[in-house]
Amino acid sequence: MSKPATGDKSATGKPDIRIQREDFDPAAEIERLTSGRRDIGAVVTFTGLCRDEDGRLAALELEHYPGMAEEEIARIAEEAMARWPLTGLTAIHRHGRIEPGDNIVLVVAASSHRQAAFEAASFVMDFLKTRAPFWKKEHPLDGSSGEWVEARSEDDSSAARWKG
Amino acid sequence: MSKPATGDKSATGKPDIRIQREDFDPAAEIERLTSGRRDIGAVVTFTGLCRDEDGRLAALELEHYPGMAEEEIARIAEEAMARWPLTGLTAIHRHGRIEPGDNIVLVVAASSHRQAAFEAASFVMDFLKTRAPFWKKEHPLDGSSGEWVEARSEDDSSAARWKG
C-alpha cells in the first residue's frame, strides 16, 4: 500500500473512524490494519448492508448528525480499545441514499486473540446501533412517502449485555 | 462476477468449504455470499493470521488430514447453518508453510441479522480450532528444529460455551 498505513505500530491505540457518503472496501480496511505487522492473529469484520425488506424498499435515506457522529463512534471505539487488547480498530458509517444490497457500515477489529477481535467488533456494533446519531428513513418501492425506521428494543438489550 | 455465485438463493443452506495451499481474498468471499442479493443485513468475517510470536518464528507448517479436514469443517458449518438463520457460510483453511503476517483461515457468515452472523462465525471458529484435523509445527527463526504447537485448554472452553 502506498498510503501511510494505519496499521503502523505507532498508530496502535487510535481507532480510525470515518463518516462518508462513498462506499468502502472491507479488504482494503483489513489490509490497512494488518499490513507490515506480524503480531496480529485475528481480524474480525462486520459489514452491515441495506436489505429490501421482502422487496418492499427502493432505498434507505441515512441522516446523521455531522460532528457528533464521528465523536460518538470514536467514544465507543475507544471504550472497545480500553476493554480488549486490540492492535487496531476501524469503523466506517455511510450516510445519504443507500440501496438494497449496498453497504451501510463496516467495523474491523484486529487483535492477537480471536475472542478479543470478535467481542470488540460485536460491542462496537451494538453501541453504534444505539448511540451513534444516525436515522434511517425508508423509501418504499411503491412510491408512497416513507416512514422513519423505529428503534428496536432488541438493540437496547444487545447493548445492555456489555454492562458491568 | 463471472463464476456462478455461491450466493444464489438456490445455494442457501450449503456451506462452502475449501482446504487449500493458496491464499484467499476476504473481499471476494464476501462478494460471493452477497452478490445479487437484497436480503442480507450482516456479514461477519474472521481472518486468522500467522503471528511471529514476538519475533521468534520464521514460519508455521500446517499439516492436515486430507479428506477428513473438509468433511469435519463441513459438519461444523452445517451445525451452524442449522442453529442460526444464515443466508451463506464459507470456511477456507490453508495448509503448508505459512509465514508471519500471512492468512491461515477465513470464515464468512452472512445473515439478515447481525447477532446470527457474529455468533455463527464465532461458533465455527471455536469448533474449527478443536475439531478440524490440522496441526501446526513451528519453524523458529534461529534455525533450531521446531516444536509442534500444543493445544490450548482455552480453546476447549471456548468450544464448550456452545453446549446445550
Added chain:
Amino acid sequence: MKLVYFSWIREKLGLAEEEVTPPEHVGTVGELLDWLGSRSEAFEAVLEHDKVIRVAVDRVHVHDRATPIDGAQEIALFPPMTGG
C-alpha cells in the same frame, strides 16, 4: 445557543436548526424543552412524543433532563438512533 433537530423532529418542525436565547429561568434540559413547547404549536406537537426524545448537549448524549444547559453552545433533539 444553537438548537439542531434531526429525523422526524426536524420534519415536524420544518426546521433543521435555529438560534435561540432562552429566558434566565431556563436552566436545565427539561426546562428548555418546556420553554420550547410554550413557544410554538409545532414544538408542542413534537413534545407529545416527549418520552422518546433524546438530547445531546454539545454533541454528548444527556440522559437526565435535570442536566444544566448553562454555557452550552449546541443542543440537539432527535428520536432514538437507528443507524448501523
Added chain:
Amino acid sequence: MKLVYFSWIREKLGLAEEEVTPPEHVGTVGELLDWLGSRSEAFEAVLEHDKVIRVAVDRVHVHDRATPIDGAQEIALFPPMTGG
C-alpha cells in the same frame, strides 16, 4: 484396514500410513491401540502419551475407546488439533 498418522505421532513412528490386519480379538479402538503398542517399540513410545491421542474412524472423531472398529476402512491417530 489402513492406519494413518499425523503430527508428532507420524514423526515418532517415522510412518505416515500403513496397512494392517489386526487379529480377531481386536474389536474396539482401545484394543487396536493395545495391539499396536505390542507390535513395536516406536508405537509403545507413542502410547506413553495415550491420554492425548485422538482417534478418527473413517474420518469421524471417536470419543470412546470402546467404539467398535469392525468394518472400518481407515483409522487415524493424531494429537489434539491446533488449526484455525
